[in-house]
Amino acid sequence: MRHQKTGRQLGRNSSHRKAMFRNMVVSLLDHESIKTTDAKAKELRKYAERLITLAKKGDLSARRRARVMVNDKDVLNKLFDTLAARYKDRPGGYTRIVKLGLRPGDNAPLSVIQLVQEEMASSKKTTAKKAVKPLVKKQEAVEVKADGDDVAQEEASTDSEAGVAVEATTTEATEKEGAAAVQGPDDEAELAKEDK
Amino acid sequence: MAVPKQKISKARKNKRRSHHALTSPNVIECPECKEPKQSHRACPSCGHYNGRQVISVEG
Helix, strand or coil, X not given: CCCCCCCCCCCCCHHHHHHHHHHHHHHHHXXXXXXXXXXXXXXXXXXXXXXXHHHHHCCHHHHHHHHHXXXXXXXXXXXXXXXXXXXXXXXCCCEEEEEEEECCCCCCEEEEEEECCCCHHHHHXXXXXXXXXXXXXXXHHHHCHHHCHHHHHHHHHHHHHHHHCHHHHHHHHHHHHHHHCCCHHHHHHHHHHHHC | CCCCCCCCCHHHHHHHHHHCCCCCCCEEXXXXXXXXXXXXXXXXXXXXXXXXXXXXXXX
């Protein structure tokens, strides 16, 4: 049974996996952004986030525990000095994974995993931007409605985004009147919002 | 040697294959460079995702 077993085996035995992720996590901390397969990126995230959390603790014990994974003096110093300071105010979520598509040759899904560069304050700004964005997307979606299912999916995702950004509804509502005149799906979105 | 006793009829064969259809990937227009790209993936032609330069694309 698979009960309580987390993580991926990735076709390797445990020592091979351990060695590989040690290598990869050092590369990630060093270069800030590395390209790998989806599965490895998702697994690597776990190790990287733990190390950064450890680095934020900053004491000698934490440094010794981190050294078990990071067998590179320069990278260890970078982790405890620059990275720990950079992520002081960020409660986790230090990495970002963006999918890139399939690798020619073995058709493996690739992604890029990177250390988040933005400040926490600017990340608030991006959420504000997100609140306005759904409107624009939706209008485009109405125009290319002939695409059918694809559009419906996109609309569903934008609707949920709009639901999250409740604070922005007042500013959005005025713009929405213009958008509502265009097509039906907006009405649905509005109804959903009123329910909330 | 083990050998099929009966010929598989066309109907039976086709019924078996009724679930083998492939689905096409969801292709959208890149909001940055207007090239077609797969949704939830970085754009292969301009390297953007979610308004952010994710990967450098050598032109």
